[in-house]
Amino acid sequence: MESPQTVLIVDDSRVSRLMARQYILGMHADWIIEEASTGEDALEKVKTFTPKLVLMDVNMPGMGGLAAAEQMRKLLPTAHISLLTANVQTATRNRATELGIGFMEKPITEARIAQLIAPLEARP
Amino acid sequence: MITLNELQHDALVEIFNIGVGQAAASMSGIVNEEVTMSVPSISFLNRAEAAQLLGGKNKLDQLQRICGVSQHYEGAFQTEAILMFPEDKSLEIVRLMVGESVPLAELTEMEQEAMSEIGNIILNSCVGTLANLFQRELQGSLPVYHVGTSEEILSASGSASDSVVLMLHIDFILEMHQIHGYVAFILDVSALHDLKEQINLYLDKVMGQG
Numbered sequence: 001m002e003s004p005q006t007v008l009i010v011d012d013s014r015v016s017r018l019m020a021r022q023y024i025l026g027m028h029a030d031w032i033i034e035e036a037s038t039g040e041d042a043l044e045k046v047k048t049f050t051p052k053l054v055l056m057d058v059n060m061p062g063m064g065g066l067a068a069a070e071q072m073r074k075l076l077p078t079a080h081i082s083l084l085t086a087n088v089q090t091a092t093r094n095r096a097t098e099l100g101i102g103f104m105e106k107p108i109t110e111a112r113i114a115q116l117i118a119p120l121e122a123r124p
Numbered sequence: 125m126i127t128l129n130e131l132q133h134d135a136l137v138e139i140f141n142i143g144v145g146q147a148a149a150s151m152s153g154i155v156n157e158e159v160t161m162s163v164p165s166i167s168f169l170n171r172a173e174a175a176q177l178l179g180g181k182n183k184l185d186q187l188q189r190i191c192g193v194s195q196h197y198e199g200a201f202q203t204e205a206i207l208m209f210p211e212d213k214s215l216e217i218v219r220l221m222v223g224e225s226v227p228l229a230e231l232t233e234m235e236q237e238a239m240s241e242i243g244n245i246i247l248n249s250c251v252g253t254l255a256n257l258f259q260r261e262l263q264g265s266l267p268v269y270h271v272g273t274s275e276e277i278l279s280a281s282g283s284a285s286d287s288v289v290l291m292l293h294i295d296f297i298l299e300m301h302q303i304h305g306y307v308a309f310i311l312d313v314s315a316l317h318d319l320k321e322q323i324n325l326y327l328d329k330v331m332g333q334g
Binding site: 012013014015016018019022059060061085086087088089090091092105106107109 | 222244248
């Protein structure tokens with residue numbers, strides 16, 4: 001039997017974390033989802049939890065999502081990491097490309113979440 | 125006073141139109157229904173006049189309680205961006221966002237935080253589009269949530285009461301639920317000078333392509 005996939009949702013907005021979680025569990029009820037509300041919290045969390053997918057907000061209190069994603073890229077070289085952000089600026093998209101991570105704009109919708117989790121479905 | 129010639133004024137409205145179009149698309153994605161937006165109106169006002177314009181023409185409307193989410197942006201130019209809804213509609217908007225599965229008690233508990241996130245998405249989608257058109261970067265603060273009259277919301281967003289500001293004001297309507305909101309951008313005189321420079325660069329670029 002395939003082991004369930006692991007996802008870390010990093011967002012200071014509780015409602016955004018709730019929506020992302022709902023959409024993922026709606027498609028894969030057995031997946032294991034952890035949440036963090038800051039970049040610092042997320043880096044702490046990955047010491048004990050190894051996500052295959054990290055969804056990272058950008059504009060958060062503290063270090064912010066880009067700095068957290070940069071460190072996480074080094075800690076989890078094989079994980080799928082994507083920004084999931086309201087910041088639609090080209091500069092932010094370019095930074096995501098430089099860091100070797102994905103980019104998805106908010107609002108969070110079922111279709112966008114389906115696109116973000118697709119790599120995990122293709123390669124269980 | 126900084127003045128804009130006809131071409132600069134036209135470019136300013138057009139640029140904000142594109143930004144607002146993007147914001148409308150984001151709002152529509154949040155609430156799952158069509159959102160219509162007005163053409164931006166531009167006015168030079170002091171804060172009291174700005175509050176009067178946002179609050180509506182009669183006294184009763186001006187006393188209506190509004191929930192506002194504001195974000196401060198700086199970089200190519202500085203502005204205070206504010207999203208405003210009537211307070212009595214905010215729970216309905218949050219319900220449209222999260223769907224029917226969340227219990228009312230939990231929904232009420234997360235109302236303020238959810239409205240901040242809605243403001244964050246809508247304001248960033250508009251401001252981000254402007255930054256992309258100007259090919260510059262704008263750094264935004266975290267969203268701040270306020271409840272009060274339109275004047276209180278504008279005071280909380282930091283503009284001095286007697287200073288003249290440029291206000292870009294856009295109405296938007298969620299037709300199905302009869303919800304009417306506003307987005308406003310407040311710029312002081314020095315910020316307007318920077319914005320004018322960005323508009324000139326944009327016009328040079330557009331004309332160069334012509």
